Amino acid sequence: MPGRAAPKAAAWDKRRLLVVEDEVLVRMIIAEAARDAGYQVAEAESADAALAYIASGRPVDLVFSDIGLPGAMNGAALARTLAAEHPDIMVILTSGQGGAEALQADAPFIPKPYSIAEALTLIAVTLAQKPAYG
Numbered sequence: 238m239p240g241r242a243a244p245k246a247a248a249w250d251k252r253r254l255l256v257v258e259d260e261v262l263v264r265m266i267i268a269e270a271a272r273d274a275g276y277q278v279a280e281a282e283s284a285d286a287a288l289a290y291i292a293s294g295r296p297v298d299l300v301f302s303d304i305g306l307p308g309a310m311n312g313a314a315l316a317r318t319l320a321a322e323h324p325d326i327m328v329i330l331t332s333g334q335g336g337a338e339a340l341q342a343d344a345p346f347i348p349k350p351y352s353i354a355e356a357l358t359l360i361a362v363t364l365a366q367k368p369a370y371g
Contacts, residue, residue, distance in 0.1 A: 253295075255301070276360075284308060297323075301328075302328060315328070316342035327363050333348065
């Protein structure tokens with residue numbers, strides 16, 4: 238939406254995002270915008286890298302993932318795995334190919350191309366459904 242500012246995380250809100258995207262420029266743009274909005278952001282290029290990051294014990298509140306990822310697991314499979322193994326981690330899926338897999342993964346979906354403001358609004362709305370870390 239042109240002219241509308243992207244929402245900022247509250248100063249007390251230290252929410253942790255993991256952006257999973259194999260296209261480096263797309264990943265950098267959304268990650269930097271989320272940082273500018275006040276979120277703590279980590280990045281991964283695949284579902285395997287995302288799961289390794291989470292397995293390391295670093296806290297993650299929300300995974301923002303492309304569906305089309307390289308490797309054995311796509312973003313929808315990542316969302317299903319997280320729902321089963323880490324139900325406290327919320328997931329938003331994105332793709333330029335449609336959202337049918339997001340529906341199967343029971344995750345919010347934002348189609349590509351998306352505006353940064355739209356993505357940050359969906360992140361804020363999704364995180365609002367989960368209490369912040371104390």
